[in-house]
Amino acid sequence: MSASSRRRARRAAGAARASATGIARIHRVARLVARGAPPEEVLRAAHEELTGLLELRDARFETPPYPRELPTIARTGAVTGVAERRCSGRDLELPRDGAALEVLARGHGVGRFVLVPTPGKGASLEQLVVAVAISDQVGAALVPPRHAEPWRTR
Numbered sequence: 001m002s003a004s005s006r007r008r009a010r011r012a013a014g015a016a017r018a019s020a021t022g023i024a025r026i027h028r029v030a031r032l033v034a035r036g037a038p039p040e041e042v043l044r045a046a047h048e049e050l051t052g053l054l055e056l057r058d059a060r061f062e063t064p065p066y067p068r069e070l071p072t073i074a075r076t077g078a079v080t081g082v083a084e085r086r087c088s089g090r091d092l093e094l095p096r097d098g099a100a101l102e103v104l105a106r107g108h109g110v111g112r113f114v115l116v117p118t119p120g121k122g123a124s125l126e127q128l129v130v131a132v133a134i135s136d137q138v139g140a141a142l143v144p145p146r147h148a149e150p151w152r153t154r
Helices: 003-034 039-054 125-142
Strands: 056-062 086-088 091-093 099-105 108-117
Touching (some): 003 125, 039 108
Antiparallel strands (some): 056 108, 086 091, 099 108
16 A cells, blocks of 8 residues: 555544544534433533534633624534634634634524634534534524424324
8 A cells, every 4th residue: 555545544534533523522412402401501512512523722602692793604614704714734723713603593593602712723624514513403402492383283
């Protein structure tokens, strides 16, 4: 096996491990939501998973109105609203002052996570998409239950 083939194989194995870890992080938060855990417990778990996933220096959940505008992590994982981009290896570093990860509940913004990076640590696009999926689980936990169940037929 050539050196370049070995490098590709190592990268592929690392990507597979990262993918499995991301799925496990989403699943941990989703399990709490599915069993009806209190929103505070879901927020705590999401905070832990986001901090670990992105190796953050700090993360916090805020509800509107927000104290200031921040660059945002879009639904696609792209970071928008930033003038300067820094990379760490193959990964993108989040803006030094933080980036906002919106939490949606039934299509409406109900809050955001402010993600403050550890200097020199980057995040892959896949990791950012996993972060969006975790925030979606939080949105599901923050939606009050409906009294009627419109999906049921009579």
